[in-house]
Amino acid sequence: xxxxxxxxxxxxxxxxxxxxxxxxxxxxxxxxxxxxxxxxxxxxxxxxxxxxxxxxxxxxxxxxxxxxxxxxxxxxxxxxxxxxxxxxxxxxxxxxxxxxxxxxxxxxxxxxxxxxxxxxxxxxxxxxxxxxxxxxxxxxxxxxxxxxxxxxxxxxxxxxxxxxxxxxxxxxxxxxxxxxxxxxxxxxxxxxxxxxxxxxxxxxxxxxxxxxxxxxxxxxxxxxxxxxxxxxxxxxxxxxxxxxxxxxxxxxxxxxxxxxxxxxxxxxxxxxxxxxxxxxxxxxxxxxxxxxxxxxxxxxxxxxxxxxxxxxxxxxxxxxxxxxxxxxxxxxxxxxxxxxxxxxxxxxxxxxxxxxxxxxxxxxxxxxxxxxxxxxxxxxxxxxxxxxxxxxxxxxxxxxxxxxxxxxxxxxxxxxxxxxxxxxxxxxxxxxxxxxxxxxxxxxxxxxxxxxxxxxxxxx
Numbered sequence: 001x002x003x004x005x006x007x008x009x010x011x012x013x014x015x016x017x018x019x020x021x022x023x024x025x026x027x028x029x030x031x032x033x034x035x036x037x038x039x040x041x042x043x044x045x046x047x048x049x050x051x052x053x054x055x056x057x058x059x060x061x062x063x064x065x066x067x068x069x070x071x072x073x074x075x076x077x078x079x080x081x082x083x084x085x086x087x088x089x090x091x092x093x094x095x096x097x098x099x100x101x102x103x104x105x106x107x108x109x110x111x112x113x114x115x116x117x118x119x120x121x122x123x124x125x126x127x128x129x130x131x132x133x134x135x136x137x138x139x140x141x142x143x144x145x146x147x148x149x150x151x152x153x154x155x156x157x158x159x160x161x162x163x164x165x166x167x168x169x170x171x172x173x174x175x176x177x178x179x180x181x182x183x184x185x186x187x188x189x190x191x192x193x194x195x196x197x198x199x200x201x202x203x204x205x206x207x208x209x210x211x212x213x214x215x216x217x218x219x220x221x222x223x224x225x226x227x228x229x230x231x232x233x234x235x236x237x238x239x240x241x242x243x244x245x246x247x248x249x250x251x252x253x254x255x256x257x258x259x260x261x262x263x264x265x266x267x268x269x270x271x272x273x274x275x276x277x278x279x280x281x282x283x284x285x286x287x288x289x290x291x292x293x294x295x296x297x298x299x300x301x302x303x304x305x306x307x308x309x310x311x312x313x314x315x316x317x318x319x320x321x322x323x324x325x326x327x328x329x330x331x332x333x334x335x336x337x338x339x340x341x342x343x344x345x346x347x348x349x350x351x352x353x354x355x356x357x358x359x360x361x362x363x364x365x366x367x368x369x370x371x372x373x374x375x376x377x378x379x380x381x382x383x384x385x386x387x388x389x390x391x392x393x394x395x396x397x398x399x400x401x402x403x404x405x406x407x408x409x410x411x412x413x414x415x416x417x418x419x420x421x422x423x424x425x426x427x428x429x430x431x432x433x434x435x436x437x438x439x440x441x442x443x444x445x446x447x448x449x450x451x452x453x454x455x456x457x458x459x460x
Contacts, residue, residue, distance in 0.1 A: 058089055058091055059105060059337040059338075059339060059340075060337075060338065060339050060340030060341075060345070061088065061089045061340075062081075062085055062089060062101070062105070063105065063337070063340070064340065065081070065084050065085065065088060065089075066081070066107070069081075069084070078095050078098050078099055078102070079095065081098060082095065082098055085098070104337075105337045106120035106122075106123040106336075106337070108120075123335060123336060123337070124401050126333075126335040126336060127335040127338065127397055127401060128398070128401050128402075129335075130332060130333065130334060130335050130338075130341070131394045131397065131398050133332050134255075134257070134332055134394070135394075137253075137255045137330070137332070140252065140253070141250070141251055141252045141253075142251060142252060142253045142254070142255050142330070143200060143242065143245065143246045143249070143251040143253070143254045143255065144200065144201070144255045144257065145198050145199070145200050145205060145242055145254065145255065145256050145257065146198070146199050146200075146257045146342050146343055146344050147196070147197070147198045147199075147208075147238070147256065147257070147258070147344070148196075148197070148259065148339075148342055148344045148345065148348070149194060149195065149196045149261075150194075150195050150348045150352070151192055151193065151194055151195065152192070152193045152195065152352065152355060152367060152371060153189040153190050153191070153192050153193075154189070154190025154191040154192070154362055154363070154364050154367060155188065155189055155190040155359075155362050156189075156352070156355060156356055156359055156367070157356050157359050157362075158356050158357065190362065190364075191213060191214075191364050192213070192214045193211055193212070193213055193214070193364070193367065193368065193371070194211070194212055194213075194214055195209075195210070195211050195371065196208075196209065196210040196211075196233075197209040197210070197344070198238060198242070198344075199343060199344045199347060199383075200383075201343075201383055201384055201387045202380070202383055202384070203378070203380070203383050204347075204375065205241065205242060205245055206241075206245070207237070207241040208237065208238050208241055208242070210233065210237075211368065211371065213364065226263055227262075227263040227264075227266045227318075230263045230264065231266075231318070231319060231322075234319065235322070238256075239256075239323070239326060239329065242254045242256070242329075243326075243328060243329070246328065252328075253328050253329070253330055254328055254329050254330070255330045255331070255332060256323060256329065256330070256331050256332075257331075257332050257333075257334060257342070258319065258320070258331060258332070258333055258334065259333075259334045259339065259342065260333065260334065260336055264317070264319055265317050265319075266317065266318045266319065267316055267317065267318070268316060268317070268318050268321060270287075270288070271309060271312060271315075271316030273305060273309070274305065276298065276302060278298050278301065281298065281301040281302060281305060282301065284305065285301065285304060285305070288308060290304055290308060292304060319331075320333070340390070340393055341390055341393060341394060342390070343386050343387045343389070343390045346386040346389065346390075347378070347386065350374075350377065350378070351371065351374035351375070351377070352374075354370070354373070354374040354377055355367065355370045355371055355374055358370050358373075
């Protein structure tokens with residue numbers, strides 16, 4: 001068994017709680033399970049918390065539902081989407097929450113064209129850049145590592161099961177259980193564990209896992225992280241062990257795929273926005289050597305700030321800047337709201353499903369033991385299969401996002417073929433035809449010109 005736990009006390013003390021050990025070395029005996037139900041009570045009030053309307057793992061599922069309905073040519077509204085989300089994602093939210101969530105994901109209620117339904121152009125650009133970058137790294141001898149965090153509650157269980165009803169006491173509206181089938185389910189969630197790990201296409205990376213018990217109770221587990229401890233853990237544990245793993249297995253470089261969580265996205269001082277005050281904006285622009293006029297209004301100055309930051313999306317985060325200084329390390333950022341591109345989400349679902357089935361004692365030490373056991377439910381061939389699923393998603397999005405370009409390319413090829421049939425010259429003209437020497441370089445095809453004149457000039 002591989003010890004993969006880092007004691008937070010050796011780094012800077014746990015962000016909240018005490019670290020414990022966990023085993024994430026994959027072995028045989030697969031036991032596929034389903035995601036446990038996410039209760040509606042856990043989702044209440046999340047819409048106004050932080051940057052997330054819902055938990056990050058739900059966005060990809062909801063987007064997949066919308067795309068499926070769109071491909072089926074079904075008219076989609078918030079009212080028709082709510083029962084689908086409740087049935088398939090097991091999340092019940094109000095109409096207003098669903099509306100805000102869709103807008104946050106980049107959707108707009110417009111005419112049913114692809115450019116509106118499949119997200120905002122900014123999301124499309126981020127998605128294309130990610131897919132292009134990760135495809136290039138896959139063609140090289142690179143170790144591509146996906147990292148993520150998840151959570152487990154002490155009372156984590158499936159709520160539904162096969163039960164027997166008391167036929168004598170049950171009526172059409174009231175169902176009474178038999179005495180032998182009655183089980184009490186705790187109303188609260190209990191203590192919480194936060195889990196971190198790193199996965200590659202052949203399994204979890206040994207030595208990069210971490211589990212600790214939290215003492216800060218927030219509805220979203222992201223509130224149990226802070227950038228100080230996270231960055232320290234990355235520097236002192238994750239990066240050195242990934243580099244050592246790559247060296248032992250003959251990889252040329254390590255590619256770390258990061259999401260857009262707040263504790264991973266700390267801005268460097270030079271990329272923080274100024275206050276929306278004219279003097280401060282002007283000083284900010286001067287510090288960044290950006291030209292501006294003395295009579296420009298606040299709106300014009302602010303637009304220059306926005307344009308500058310948009311052109312430095314990949315350079316403004318501290319973690320990205322640090323990893324670039326490490327030899328043999330590259331970074332890629334997942335596009336926003338696209339956790340479905342991260343294969344580790346699939347592994348989280350299976351492992352948490354295993355825990356939900358086996359969690360009968362509802363004790364924290366037993367919960368930790370079950371999580372360690374869940375690493376052994378995967379067969380070696382399961383990892384490439386789940387990675388292939390994410391690659392297929394990337395290909396599907398790529399086909400959708402590049403559809404306009406492929407249609408235009410087909411049109412250009414057809415136009416070139418039409419010209420070629422007429423005997424035209426398809427070579428590009430790189431020179432200006434201003435003098436006699438330039439004209440001498442251009443070869444006229446007299447036969448082609450005569451054919452074109454005959455074709456397009458009507459005879460008297």
